Amino acid sequence: MPPPTDAAERAYIDRSCRAPVLFFFGSALFWLLVGTFFALVTSIKLHDPEFMTRAPLPDVAKFQAGGSLNANPISMQDVGFLTFGRFRASHLNAVAYGWASSAAIGVGVWLMARLCRVPLRRPALVTTAGVLWNIGIAVGIAGILAGQSTSVEWLEFPPYAALIIGIAYAMIAVWAVDMFASRQCDHVYVTLWYVLAAFFWFPWLYATANILILLKPVQGSVQAIVNWWFGHNVLGLWFTPIGIGAAYYMIPKVIGRPIHSYYLSAIGFWSLALFYSWNGGHHLIGGPLPAWVITASIVASVMMVIPVVVTAVNHHMTMRGHFGMLRYSPTLRFIVFGAMSYTLVSLQGSSMAIRSLNKISHFTHYTIGHAHFGLYAFFTMVMFGCMYYIVPRLCGCEWRSAYLIRLHFWAAAYGIFFMIIALTVGGLVQGLMLADPAKDFVGEIVPMTRPYLVGRSLSGVLLSIGHVVFAYHFILMVLQLGRREGGPVYFNPVEAEVRP
Amino acid sequence: MNRMRNLFIGFFATFICSWLGLVLAPHIQFGGLKEYLNEDDNQYLPPARTGLAERGSQVYAANGCIYCHTQQVRPAHQGYDLARGWGARRTVARDYIHDRPHFLGTMRTGPDLTNIGHRQNSVAWHHKHLFAPATVSKGSIMPPFRYLYRKQRIVGAPSPDALQIEGPDAPEPGFEIVPTEDAKALVAYLVSLNRMYPLPEAPVDQ
Amino acid sequence: MTTAYLILGFSLVAFGAMAVTALVWAARAGQFENFKAGSESIFDSGEPIGEPTDVFPGMKRSLLAGSPTRAMKGPPRP
Incomplete structure (x- = not known):
């Protein structure tokens, strides 16, 4: 039964994504809230180490000493699962794999269906992968809290959880190839390159890193370079292509204008793939590795200026004359915020790889600020924007409240802005003080960083407000409590057909 | 296709x-890379770890010490590490051949620990520091690791490894604080961190 | 050391060859022609060029539909 019109066909394809994509979005938001909780507690612990160190448990010592449980049933006991190191690892993994990756898969699946112009194939495979993915993350975080973290940054999940996640991901990759092979489009739009490449690269990255660091470990220093080859490629070859690819679709689509230069977008894609994948070594400048490894990564990091500027110019020229639309479109607001952050954070990243600045910024909160700049101000904002566009088309109703969307946007925008400022300035001061050996570490430098850390916790409260608001709004949509009256969204094929 | x-x-x-x-x-x-045999004193470098210290490295991993402490000393031209007295030379790949996983780290909320066993080799100090960091390192924001210690009733004579704690963290009379096996392993590992020896590719006078 | 250099040299050559092959293929396959059609492939009769597809809920659609440029650029200039 071929659908009668373009609009009806599109609506049909959108609806076919409904269950799997909403499942990925829903679980992404769940992990976002969990990750935000871990983040807030971790952040507070950093300036107030006694915060939340105890949990109510039976007092074993008194009990063993002959007391009865009734006389002294429960008291506050120090527990390991609340310690900073485990909470911080849980935060990173909950937001990186639980939130960002789930959102990326959801957006990627929807984009693939739309751009291949076929209804979602094998929805059960996607949903099963989603269920496994969530089980993997839950098991992994429980493992970290129980003290089984591998202590390898970005790979903290114990091997048994990583295995579940790897299987889930391989299922997505297989699905993506199948979907692409059955495409009905005449032209492979550039977004599809990005999404497909990301789906292809990530399982390979994840498997290599897990095998070489955890299952059959290579020697110490080689582990470090594999670790950061992986760690940076999670950003460069997984989150970035999905984020940039989504922007290449959403910006033209929302404003109704083709991308400024399609040629530039192709150049941007291949230069990104080529240079970003070599960036990892810049996390180890000055580290125990041969100079050539580090230097190659520094060169590649600086070369990143090419794809970044190409993408920035392209997005800007597409938007030119249409910036007024930012007032009217929630999607555009989030995505343009994200795209601009991408330019800024990438240029910052290139500069941080240069030895003279790295000497100061390495090992400080400056780097943490950079990480949040990339993963939140760029990637998370783009994902929010995509979800604002996609969810109404899946649920068949309009977002309930413009006020809630605005609240979410401003909480997120101000929150991340203040967080980056606090960490960047705090990190620079920290780095400069560290460079002066006369400054006492615990006596002078630690007290100096504390106000900035408090500032970071406060900005985190703003972000949390945004997340709760968005999650609430999303639940309303899933419960079909959105607006029914005619909106701008063409999710209704009947309405679309009667348009002149 | x-x-x-x-x-x-x-x-x-x-x-x-x-x-x-x-x-x-x-x-x-x-x-x-293999260990280097120092012919002067017939010692293999880096020295192999004891079983207890090896187990301690797993406690170090499980509790996320790497998020605040690095274990790498950069060369003089690439930072202040040597000037701060965190080592006698830059660290090189051979220093880490026993590490599983690696603990190079990326953040210095706390000081570098490459040679902490050289700077501070007192087991008692490390226990006290882990139990209540600010009592021995005023102004420290290190989280307390009290959960690695156990409060128990003193039976007969006090245990030899009981912590000498005063102030608000002190146990009630008749009780004492003793390290668990994890705490003992962790301290053994920290004390074992000592990469002050020279290697052919990284002489100390560098 | 020598093995590492060999591998690096080999991978550089292999990589260069693949890059050239890809470029030749792309040029032959017409990937460098007709960029306009490529960039316009995401639009169709239901969502044509010139028509925005997203506004805040509750906002009047007439604000955008049919007159996207006005909505985007503000009130028309006299």
């Missing part, structure tokens, strides 16, 4: 390039 094949060849080519350069080539070049 032609287009799909070519697209995938492109994805593969760009990716394999970095895999060869940042994974395989380093592994071939310095993934098989």
Whole structure:
């Protein structure tokens, strides 16, 4: 039964994504809230180490000493699962794999269906992968809290959880190839390159890193370079292509204008793939590795200026004359915020790889600020924007409240802005003080960083407000409590057909 | 299908390039380093760890020490590490051949620990510091690791390894604080961290 | 050391060859022609060029539909 019109066909394809994509979005938001909780507690612990160190448990010592449980049933006991190191690892993994990756898969699946112009194939495979993915993350975080973290940054999940996640991901990759092979489009739009490449690269990255660091470990220093080859490629070859690819679709689509230069977008894609994948070594400048490894990564990091500027110019020229639309479109607001952050954070990243600045910024909160700049101000904002566009088309109703969307946007925008400022300035001061050996570490430098850390916790409260608001709004949509009256969204094929 | 094949060849080519350069080539070049035998005192460097210290490194991993402490000393031209007295020389790949996983770290909320066993080799100090960091290091924001210690009733004579704690953290009369096996292992590991020895590729007078 | 250099040299050559092959293929397959059609492939009769597809809920659609440029650029200039 071929659908009668373009609009009806599109609506049909959108609806076919409904269950799997909403499942990925829903679980992404769940992990976002969990990750935000871990983040807030971790952040507070950093300036107030006694915060939340105890949990109510039976007092074993008194009990063993002959007391009865009734006389002294429960008291506050120090527990390991609340310690900073485990909470911080849980935060990173909950937001990186639980939130960002789930959102990326959801957006990627929807984009693939739309751009291949076929209804979602094998929805059960996607949903099963989603269920496994969530089980993997839950098991992994429980493992970290129980003290089984591998202590390898970005790979903290114990091997048994990583295995579940790897299987889930391989299922997505297989699905993506199948979907692409059955495409009905005449032209492979550039977004599809990005999404497909990301789906292809990530399982390979994840498997290599897990095998070489955890299952059959290579020697110490080689582990470090594999670790950061992986760690940076999670950003460069997984989150970035999905984020940039989504922007290449959403910006033209929302404003109704083709991308400024399609040629530039192709150049941007291949230069990104080529240079970003070599960036990892810049996390180890000055580290125990041969100079050539580090230097190659520094060169590649600086070369990143090419794809970044190409993408920035392209997005800007597409938007030119249409910036007024930012007032009217929630999607555009989030995505343009994200795209601009991408330019800024990438240029910052290139500069941080240069030895003279790295000497100061390495090992400080400056780097943490950079990480949040990339993963939140760029990637998370783009994902929010995509979800604002996609969810109404899946649920068949309009977002309930413009006020809630605005609240979410401003909480997120101000929150991340203040967080980056606090960490960047705090990190620079920290780095400069560290460079002066006369400054006492615990006596002078630690007290100096504390106000900035408090500032970071406060900005985190703003972000949390945004997340709760968005999650609430999303639940309303899933419960079909959105607006029914005619909106701008063409999710209704009947309405679309009667348009002149 | 032609287009799909070519697209995938492109994805593969760009990716394999970095895999060869940042994974395989380093592994071939310095993934098989051996201990160095110092002929003067017939000692293998870096020295192998004791079983207890090895177990301590797992406690170090489980509790996320790497998020605030690095274990790498950069050369003099690439930072202040030597000037701060965190080592006698830069660290090199051979220093880490016993590490599983690696603990290089990326953040210095706390000081570098490459040579903490050289700077502070008192087991009692480390226990006290882990139990209540601010009592021995005023102004410290290190989290307390009290959960690695156990409060128990004193039976007969106090245990020899009981912590000498005063102030608000002190146990009630008749009770004492003793380290668990994890705490003992962790301290053994910290005390074992000592890379002050010279290596041919990294002499101390560097 | 020598093995590492060999592998690096080999991968550089292999990589260069693949890059050239890809470029030749792309040029032959017409990937460098007709960029306009490529960039316009995401639009169709239901969502044509010139028509925005997203506004805040509750906002009047007439604000955008049919007159996207006005909505985007503000009130028309006299």
